[in-house]
Amino acid sequence: MANLEELVFAAQQHRDETIASLEPPLPELPPPANLPRNLTNVPRLLLTPEEINITETSVDELLTALSTGRTSSVTVTQAFLRRAGLAQGLVNCVFELVPQEALARAKELDAFYEKNKTTVGPLHGLPISIKALVPWKGLRTTEGIVAALANTSPKDASILALIRSLGAVPFVRTTEPQGVMMLENIGPTHGSTTNPHNSDLTPGGSSGGEGALLAMLASPLGIGTDIGGSIRPPAANCGIYALKPSAFRLPLAGVHVYFSGCEMVPAAIGPMTPCRNGISIFMKSILDTRPWEADPSLLPIPWRELDETTFQPTINIGVMWDDGIVKPSVAMTRALREVVEKLEKNHRFRVTRWEPYKHEEAMKILEKLYSPDGGEAFIKAMKQSGEPIHELTDYRLVSGPGIQKLSIQEYWDWTMARNIFRSNYLQEWLKKAPHMDVILCPPHPGAAPPIGTTKYWGYTSIWNLLDYPAAIFPVTKVDPDLDREDPAYAPRSDIDAWVHTHFDSQKQAGAPVCLQVVGKRLEDEKVVQAMNEICDAAGLPFIDCLRP
Known part of the structure; x- marks a missing residue:
């Protein structure tokens, strides 16, 4: 090799x-020193x-x-x-x-x-x-x-x-x-x-x-x-x-x-x-x-066409403001609040609060399931070419919290823990919010963080653990005047402190802020229909995220 x-x-x-x-x-690009901070408009200056x-x-x-x-x-x-x-x-x-x-x-x-x-x-x-x-x-x-x-x-x-x-x-x-x-x-x-x-x-x-x-x-x-x-x-x-x-x-x-x-x-x-x-x-x-x-691994479920008659008489939305582990940024909370305020004024929607159910337990399970061999397969793959391991990959697969090589018995035990968590989460949904159609929540603690700093996966990986479908849609952009963080904020944990260290509305100014809508397993069509109705009713995005 x-x-x-x-x-x-x-x-x-x-x-x-x-x-x-x-x-x-292709036409020649301007030198980096002459490029704007936001590059989305540059191709428009060079194409026909x-x-x-x-x-x-x-x-x-x-x-x-x-x-x-x-x-x-x-x-x-x-x-x-x-x-x-x-x-x-x-x-x-x-x-x-x-x-x-x-x-x-x-x-x-x-x-x-x-x-x-x-x-x-x-x-x-x-x-x-x-x-x-x-x-x-x-x-x-x-x-x-x-x-x-x-x-x-x-x-x-x-x-x-x-x-x-x-x-x-x-x-x-x-x-x-x-x-x-x-x-x-x-x-x-x-x-x-x-x-x-x-x-x-x-x-x-x-x-x-x-x-x-x-x-x-x-x-x-x-x-x-x-x-x-x-x-x-x-x-x-x-x-x-x-x-x-x-x-x-x-x-x-x-x-x-x-x-x-x-x-x-x-x-x-x-x-x-x-x-x-x-x-x-x-x-x-x-x-x-x-x-x-032609593929025995797939479920025999066609795409079911839905429309405004799917949710009758209202779309019941549970809003998860915070996963209880990492507090979202001011910009993320503002985006969620502005959308919720629009929906609450629309009779088509019934909006309630959804409290996160045992997300810390979910993260502990995921720590074991993402790298059940303690990173051995990954390390072996790196050694084939002498590729150095990046610190973020090391954190997720080799040396991060909870990572260890599992025995066969431990593998079975953690798989069972996953199954029990899935069952308990669904029972919590049916018990606390039996009419809730979808969950509206952040997809990440904040807008795009600085390169090399993304360690927390909790706002997305929870739905992988549950195998729930989830859609992303743009809402607004970070505004330095509206989205200043509280300097007196007391972090809940080391990971919360790490994430909050990298919230900076000045450095992230103009970065898109998006939201996530989540549904029960195999209700993908309902998730897409709910996203469409939320976007239409709230007039989203409030700011075109693909224009400077």
């Missing part, structure tokens, strides 16, 4: 070559009016234009390839572009439409970005570790094959952090992906490359994975929409990591998008193919 430096150099050189191959060549119009069109409008012949897949794909190339130069979010294959596929789709005057499928001609973890036939594997770069994938992951069959055009693979077990996007393979709204802040992880790319409007729809929050903090930090579905609804077949086979906390794969209706379009398109007929 080549050494670490050789593997990283080859991967980065290949990435740069894929961007350099674009025709016509047609490219700007295409890349800032919603998913449903793009699909309509593609399905009626008003535009071609080649034109749309070319525009997104070019914007993605610029995004890489600004926020380091691209693992590689795949322009030759994408444009060849787009030409095939255009020819099919020209001949048949119909589409291949519901995603006909739509460019879609893919987290690099998802295997792509003939391209480098990643698995979040450098050693994996020495290999290529023998075939596409199921989700990639499915979207191709539906007419989508995969065109870019996005960055992920070391070990894919970090709510940031740092690793030797690419360095550090930064937040488009402020390069000092993290875009989140592990689907952080997706979050950053989508916030730059360099993809209309992306695919991420989530085992502890990997879809949701990137969406929240970057100001976009996303859904972590219940496990076993969308196919993960073919996706391989160094801990594959460990299902104590089930992973999920799901959509991320700057366009709210992209979520339901993606979910319905995939589930209408009945993927469970």
Whole structure:
């Protein structure tokens, strides 16, 4: 095997070559010293009016234009390839572009439409970005570790094959952090992906490359994975929409990591998008193919179309202001309060308070379940290339609180503890709030934190433990005048103190603030419908999070 430096150099050189191959060549970016703090507007200064119009069109409008012949897949794909190339130069979010294959596929789709005057499928001609973890036939594997770069994938992951069959055009693979077990996007393979709204802040992880790319409007729809929050903090930090579905609804077949086979906390794969209706379009398109007929791990549940008659006569929302472990920032609490105030004035909603149920117990269980081998598999993977372990990955997988190598008996015991907690949480819901449809809560203690500081997963990982679906939607931005922290605040614990040390409304000024809506297991459709109604009723986002 080549050494670490050789593997990283080859991967980065290949990435740069894929961007350099674009025709016509991309315009040169301004020098870093001349760039603004918020980079989301920079591509608009460098692209053509047609490219700007295409890349800032919603998913449903793009699909309509593609399905009626008003535009071609080649034109749309070319525009997104070019914007993605610029995004890489600004926020380091691209693992590689795949322009030759994408444009060849787009030409095939255009020819099919020209001949048949119909589409291949519901995603006909739509460019879609893919987290690099998802295997792509003939391209480098990643698995979040450098050693994996020495290999290529023998075939596409199921989700990639499915979207191709539906007419989508995969065109870019996005960055992920070391070990894919970090709510940031740092690793030797690419360095550090930064937040488009402020390069000092993290875009989140592990689907952080997706979050950053989508916030730059360099993809209309992306695919991420989530085992502890990997879809949701990137969406929240970057100001976009996303859904972590219940496990076993969308196919993960073919996706391989160094801990594959460990299902104590089930992973999920799901959509991320700057366009709210992209979520339901993606979910319905995939589930209408009945993927469970070819994948025995999946539940045979189609996407159930819901509308305003789903919740009658009201939508019952339980608001969880605080998880009882880490107190949210002033900005996060303000965003939640402003939304709640809007909903309380609307007769369509009944809003009550939901008290967190034993979240500390949940965190203790997760400490055991995320690394039941005490980090042995991860350390072994690092040693293959001599890759140094980042402190945030070490904290989560090797030396953090509660991490130990479990015996077989302990493995059984902690799995049973998980099952009992799931049952008790549902019983608490049914007992204390039997009519509650969804929970509205923070997705993270605050807005995007400074790079290298994200240690607390509790506002997202709790829902992975329970296997509850959860959606993210943008609300507002950090305002230094409104969101000053109390200097006299007395932290509850070491982790609370750590998180609060990194709240700074001046440094985080303009960063998106998003919220999370959560439902019971397998009620994914209700979560999406509730999110849609909340956003419409409250007039969200209050501030366009994707504009400077």
